[in-house]
Amino acid sequence: xxxPIRDKTNLSRRKFIVSSAAASGGLALGFHLPLIAAADLxxxxxxATEVNAWVVVKPDNTCVIRVARxxxxxxxxxxxxxxxAEELECDWKKVKAEQITPGQNLARKRxxxxxxxxxxxxxxxxxxxxxxxxxxxRLMLMQAAADQWSVPIGELTxxxxxxxxxxxxxxxxxxxxxxxxxxxxxxxAKSIKLxxxxxxxxxxKPMKRLDTADKLxxxxxxxxxxxxxxxxxxxxxxxxxxxxxxxxxDEAKVAGMPGxxxxxxxxxxxxxxxxxxxxxxxxxxxxxxxxxxxxxGATRSSAWIADHLKEGLxxxxxxxxxxxxxxxxxxxxxxxxxxxxxSTPFLxxxxxxxxNCTCKISTAxxxxxxxxxxNGEASLAALSEQSGLPLDRxxxxxxxxGGGFGRRGGSQDFVRQAVNIAKQFPDxxxxxxxxxxxxxxxxxxxPISQCKLAAGLDESGKPVALHVRISGQSIxxxxxxxxxxxxxxxxxxxxxxxxxxxxxQLGYTFPNLLIEYxxxxxxxxxxxxxxxxxxxxxxxxxxxxxxxxxxxxxxALEFRRALMGKHPKHLAVLNAVAEKAxxxxxxxxxxxxxxxQFMGYGSYSAAVAEVSVSGEGKLKIHRMVLALDxxxxxxxxQIAAQVEGSVAYGLSAALYGECTVEKGRIVESNxxxxxxxxxxxxxxxxxxIVPSYDFWxxxxxxxxxxxxxxxxxxxxxxxxKPVRNLPxxxxxxx
Amino acid sequence: xxKLNINGKMNDVxxxxxxxxLWVIREQVGLTGTKYGCGVxxxxxxxxxxxxxxKRSCAIPVGSVKATDKIVTIEGLSATSSxxxxxxWAEIDVPQCGYCQxxxxxxxxxxxxxxxxxxxxxxxxxxxxxxxxxxxQRIRAAVHMAAAGMTKAGSFVAPGKSTSEV
Numbered sequence: 011x012x013x014p015i016r017d018k019t020n021l022s023r024r025k026f027i028v029s030s031a032a033a034s035g036g037l038a039l040g041f042h043l044p045l046i047a048a049a050d051l052x053x054x055x056x057x058a059t060e061v062n063a064w065v066v067v068k069p070d071n072t073c074v075i076r077v078a079r080x081x082x083x084x085x086x087x088x089x090x091x092x093x094x095a096e097e098l099e100c101d102w103k104k105v106k107a108e109q110i111t112p113g114q115n116l117a118r119k120r121x122x123x124x125x126x127x128x129x130x131x132x133x134x135x136x137x138x139x140x141x142x143x144x145x146x147x148r149l150m151l152m153q154a155a156a157d158q159w160s161v162p163i164g165e166l167t168x169x170x171x172x173x174x175x176x177x178x179x180x181x182x183x184x185x186x187x188x189x190x191x192x193x194x195x196x197x198x199a200k201s202i203k204l205x206x207x208x209x210x211x212x213x214x215k216p217m218k219r220l221d222t223a224d225k226l227x228x229x230x231x232x233x234x235x236x237x238x239x240x241x242x243x244x245x246x247x248x249x250x251x252x253x254x255x256x257x258x259x260d261e262a263k264v265a266g267m268p269g270x271x272x273x274x275x276x277x278x279x280x281x282x283x284x285x286x287x288x289x290x291x292x293x294x295x296x297x298x299x300x301x302x303x304x305x306x307g308a309t310r311s312s313a314w315i316a317d318h319l320k321e322g323l324x325x326x327x328x329x330x331x332x333x334x335x336x337x338x339x340x341x342x343x344x345x346x347x348x349x350x351x352x353s354t355p356f357l358x359x360x361x362x363x364x365x366n367c368t369c370k371i372s373t374a375x376x377x378x379x380x381x382x383x384x385n386g387e388a389s390l391a392a393l394s395e396q397s398g399l400p401l402d403r404x405x406x407x408x409x410x411x412g413g414g415f416g417r418r419g420g421s422q423d424f425v426r427q428a429v430n431i432a433k434q435f436p437d438x439x440x441x442x443x444x445x446x447x448x449x450x451x452x453x454x455x456x457p458i459s460q461c462k463l464a465a466g467l468d469e470s471g472k473p474v475a476l477h478v479r480i481s482g483q484s485i486x487x488x489x490x491x492x493x494x495x496x497x498x499x500x501x502x503x504x505x506x507x508x509x510x511x512x513x514x515q516l517g518y519t520f521p522n523l524l525i526e527y528x529x530x531x532x533x534x535x536x537x538x539x540x541x542x543x544x545x546x547x548x549x550x551x552x553x554x555x556x557x558x559x560x561x562x563x564x565x566a567l568e569f570r571r572a573l574m575g576k577h578p579k580h581l582a583v584l585n586a587v588a589e590k591a592x593x594x595x596x597x598x599x600x601x602x603x604x605x606x607q608f609m610g611y612g613s614y615s616a617a618v619a620e621v622s623v624s625g626e627g628k629l630k631i632h633r634m635v636l637a638l639d640x641x642x643x644x645x646x647x648q649i650a651a652q653v654e655g656s657v658a659y660g661l662s663a664a665l666y667g668e669c670t671v672e673k674g675r676i677v678e679s680n681x682x683x684x685x686x687x688x689x690x691x692x693x694x695x696x697x698x699i700v701p702s703y704d705f706w707x708x709x710x711x712x713x714x715x716x717x718x719x720x721x722x723x724x725x726x727x728x729x730x731k732p733v734r735n736l737p738x739x740x741x742x743x744x
Numbered sequence: 745x746x747k748l749n750i751n752g753k754m755n756d757v758x759x760x761x762x763x764x765x766l767w768v769i770r771e772q773v774g775l776t777g778t779k780y781g782c783g784v785x786x787x788x789x790x791x792x793x794x795x796x797x798x799k800r801s802c803a804i805p806v807g808s809v810k811a812t813d814k815i816v817t818i819e820g821l822s823a824t825s826s827x828x829x830x831x832x833w834a835e836i837d838v839p840q841c842g843y844c845q846x847x848x849x850x851x852x853x854x855x856x857x858x859x860x861x862x863x864x865x866x867x868x869x870x871x872x873x874x875x876x877x878x879x880x881q882r883i884r885a886a887v888h889m890a891a892a893g894m895t896k897a898g899s900f901v902a903p904g905k906s907t908s909e910v
Contacts, residue, residue: 083841083877218837225842226830228777228818232843235776243771268760289767362781362789362843362876412779412843413876446782647837651882655840658878681786681874690868692880 059188061150062196063121064094064143066108067188071171073100074108075144078115078122079132080384081221082414083655084710085648086132088219090140092644093133096213097144097204100184101170107220112386113405126385128419128538130611130708133644137706142199147191149202151184154191158182207642207703216647221410233382233409236368238439242271244431245291246442248280248452251304251674252533255279258301264294273298276430284431288443307533307674315458315532315671316353322481322528323351323462329498329529332509335522340475344466348561350554352463352734354546356669357456357539358676358684363412364449367428370439371397377404379428382411384419392422396429415659416538420489421454447679454537455669455676457483457503461550466522471562473573475522478550480504484529485543488536503527505543506551506608506715512705514544514610516551517580518573534671540659541714544610549736552606552719557732566605566723567593579639579702580607583614586700587637591618601632604723606716613640613707617720619693623728627743631661631691631721636713637698641705650697653713657695660717662687668737685739747811750775751820754811761807766790768806769817777818777846781874788873791847792817798854818846821853829853832890840877847873852887861891 058068066074075094081087087107095105115122123139148168155173156163159180167174171184207214224230249255259281261273269290276282281300285291322328341347368380377397383389389406397404411418418424424442432440444452459482466475484500486493494500506514507525539545559569567588574581584607588594597603600622607616620633636653643649666685670677678684722733725743733741748755750773757772769778769792778801781789785803792801793816794809809815821827825834829852832838839845848871855862855870862870867887875883 083839085840219839221842222834222837222839223825225839225845226833226849227821227825228775228846230842231776232779234780235770237774237776287767287771289763289771360876362779362787362841362874364780411841413841415876443780446784651837651840651879654881655878658875658880680784681782682784686787686874686876687878687880688874689871689880689883692878692884695881 059192061147061188061191062143063118064140065098065147067184069185071101071183071185072104072106073098073171073184074106076108076110076122078110078125079136080127080386080408080411082384082411084132084652085219085645086127087221088217088648089133089644090136091220092213092217093137093141094144096210097141098148099168102212102217104171109408111405111407112390116401125387126419128384128416130711134612134706134708141204142202145202145204146196146199149197150191150194151187153194154187155182158187158190213644217645219648231409232363232412233366233368233380234363234443236380236409236441238368238370241439241441242284242286242435243288243291244282244284244440244442245288245295246276246280246282246427246444246448247295247300249302249304250451251307252535253307254302254304256281257303260299264298267294267297270294274431274434276427280427282431282442284435284440292445304674310533310674311672312670318532319458319460319481319530322530323460323479325528328479328526329500330524330526331501331504331507332523332525337475337477337522337524340522341464341466341477344474345469346467346561348465348558350463350557350732350734351460352550352553353460354458354549354736355667356458356534357663357667358450358453358669359415359417359539360450360684360686361413361415361417364446365424365444366442367424368439368441369428369432371429371432371436373436375399375403377429378407379425380407380409381425382409382418384411384414388420388422389425392425393429396426397433415540416542417453419538421537450679450684451676454535456539457485457536459483459546463550463554465558467562471564473520473558476520477524478507479526479528481528481530483531483536485536485538487529487531498529500527500529503543504547506547506610513612517577517607517609519576533674541610541711544608544715548606548608548715549719549722552608553722553732556723556726570607579614580609583607583637583639583700584616586698587616587618587635590637590696590698591635593618602724602727604720604727606719606723608715610715611708611712612705613638613709613712615713615716617716619720619724621721621724621728623725623743625744629725629738629743631693633694634717634720635696635698636716637700638713639700639702640707640709641701642703643699643701646699649699649709652709653697654695656714657717658687658692660714664718664721664736665738746806746809748809748815749811749813750815751817759806762805764802765804765806765809766801769801775817775819779843779846781844788851789844789847791850791873793850793854796857798851818850821849827853828890828893829856832886832893835889836882836886838879838882838886840879844873844875848875848883852890855887856891856894860894862887
């Protein structure tokens with residue numbers, strides 16, 4: 011049966027995807043634009059020389075290293091600059107980072123490659139070409155010195171940006187030869203042999219972040235801080251019910267309020283007040299009478315959605331992602347059966363900096379945005395499409411993000427809104443900021459799901475089969491339906507359960523295995539939320555494994571090890587965390603352990619949690635140990651920072667995170683009813699990095715998913731009862 | 745109309761009395777280091793000092809602030825990022841995205857002024873600002889380090905690294 015709400019949403023989404031894809035396809039092919047000559051793209055210092063796209067050298071030997079990916083706190087700028095600097099052999103103390111713009115990237119035929127920053131890909135999918143970029147610049151600088159001295163390049167050495175010819179006791183600096191180097195033909199990047207990561211001196215080391223100083227004194231400019239001459243401010247409100255539309259508003263009621271310039275329709279579901287200051291705009295917006303057509307979504311509630319998903323747990327027609335042996339038969343004939351149903355809720359990203367975008371559309375036919383974005387080129391495509399101006403008349407000035415977590419990637423709804431407002435104020439920059447309430451009400455939420463699991467054990471307690479059935483909403487059905495073969499084969503929702511190695515492989519082997527997905531969509535918009543589907547899927551798998559181990563009368567760690575013989579990397583990380591956490595050794599009275607492991611984003615993670623539950627059911631998480639094999643570890647201190655942060659992000663969700671639906675809209679509106687973990691609740695976190703040096707894995711996301719199951723398994727140990735529904739605030743532990 | 749003493753400078757601002765101090769600081773005075781996060785005194789991104797006490801400026805109507813009240817924002821904490829809290833934050837690389845850190849630093853500075861040697865429990869009770877990146881472990885370490893720095897005139901103890909490689 012057709013779902014009118016879903017169909018309506020999907021229609022507009024599909025239109026957006028097609029047109030965006032066309033635009034980004036254009037980016038990929040390269041438009042017929044004149045190449046900006048290197049000399050025209052100077053760094054802030056006019057005396058600087060661009061040696062190649064990645065490296066600009068100043069006379070004082072400062073190396074400015076270009077970065078294409080977005081910085082949202084995950085340390086990508088520092089890590090990428092370390093990789094370039096390692097091959098460049100420059101002086102780390104004289105390194106500066108510089109971000110390029112999507113317009114520059116387009117004009118130079120995407121010489122800096124992909125700008126999208128998501129899926130923990132910032133470093134792992136650009137490490138090769140950025141290191142080669144550094145190596146090419148090094149060879150050009152050395153060749154310039156060799157030419158100057160008329161000696162073979164092979165006789166030169168370089169360290170800290172100083173080139174030396176030992177035989178003639180001559181030396182020079184990058185700063186002195188940069189101008190000559192820039193005129194040379196670059197060597198073939200592909201033919202260069204990169205350093206063995208085990209010999210790294212700058213990469214692989216716990217270098218201080220390059221972007222800390224202005225975060226300590228208030229001088230850093232975020233998107234919300236952008237100030238432009240003549241700028242006005244906009245506050246915005248979209249239909250509280252997803253899929254609803256704007257019928258009318260009474261501008262006269264607010265026209266005389268302080269600072270108000272105009273009330274404007276933004277799109278079919280959104281209205282904005284534009285005023286001299288944002289506070290004036292927001293105050294008038296709250297006073298503005300608005301009539302909405304809430305549409306059919308207004309009948310939806312959390313209870314309806316739960317029933318909708320529950321039906322999918324047993325319905326026919328599910329997609330069998332893995333079907334090895336005959337799991338159903340093996341479970342039916344098993345000596346012992348274990349069954350459980352789990353659920354996880356919708357979640358909001360709740361970045362500390364609410365959505366915002368500043369836009370100026372000039373009558374001269376130029377469109378610009380200043381925006382915190384995880385994907386500058388998607389912002390550029392949205393700007394071009396929404397403004398109707400060609401890509402080469404558009405530019406995006408990326409602002410470092412006050413949190414991203416997947417919210418500021420593909421969707422770009424904030425850019426489209428700001429453009430629609432700015433189009434109605436030609437030549438006037440408009441800064442649009444969402445209130446926290448708007449940000450909570452119009453997220454692309456982590457999808458809701460339920461999971462039914464069953465396992466069979468033989469007489470000795472050995473598992474003979476596992477059956478996993480997930481029923482829930484699909485991200486791809488909302489953002490990219492074309493990516494789902496045959497309409498329901500949606501592998502993305504089964505992230506972490508793959509047989510294939512390399513990305514998100516299940517670390518266990520069962521003689522019989524059935525993993526299924528029943529797509530059950532709702533009218534609530536969904537999207538990637540830091541860690542995406544590994545978070546829910548790790549809870550289902552790892553908490554159920556705990557239940558099965560207990561039913562088998564086995565230790566949770568030993569039970570897992572017995573299933574992991576074919577997955578040595580998963581096992582090595584599990585063993586590393588067990589060792590660091592002194593697994594098996596006695597704990598203080600009342601403290602209990604839980605363990606979990608999972609794989610996502612090309613990296614292997616495991617966690618041990620130590621918790622206590624008081625007689626009144628109060629939970630305290632004392633300590634968490636996490637182990638991560640991300641292949642190569644570019645900055646161990648920043649990896650530790652990401653792991654620590656992932657614990658806080660995971661625990662906020664486990665303890666409190668829940669977006670509920672009433673009358674078609676999200677109930678939770680601010681941090682008073684959508685609580686976030688605070689410092690007092692933060693356990694001591696110990697990070698063990700176990701790099702195996704033979705692959706490149708992600709760091710920003712992979713460890714989140716093991717946090718919650720480790721804690722839930724520790725609670726199970728403490729209370730003797732499994733926790734199967736999140737968040738914990740709704741669960742009576744004793 | 746309001747008279748505000750911010751970072752030692754008097755400001756005359758034309759603004760409605762019910763405007764939150766946060767937005768006056770950001771939009772009329774033009775100091776944007778103080779951040780909006782929730783507008784309901786939940787997250788602390790807007791923390792400033794008023795007469796030495798840490799306050800959440802998003803919930804303070806500007807009309808309730810007197811011309812004699814001394815307001816200090818992150819921009820006025822020190823001239824050269826040399827406050828012991830700022831130095832400790834730099835030493836431990838506390839910030840990730842950094843958006844909440846102005847508020848965190850102001851809260852920590854106010855805590856240490858009152859209590860130069862806070863225990864973990866004191867830090868738990870005083871440091872209630874939200875950080876969505878989850879920098880809490882480093883905030884705690886940095887508060888302890890700043891406390892040591894304040895008593896030992898800038899001689900910082902080595903940060904307690906949480907990383908080990910095996």
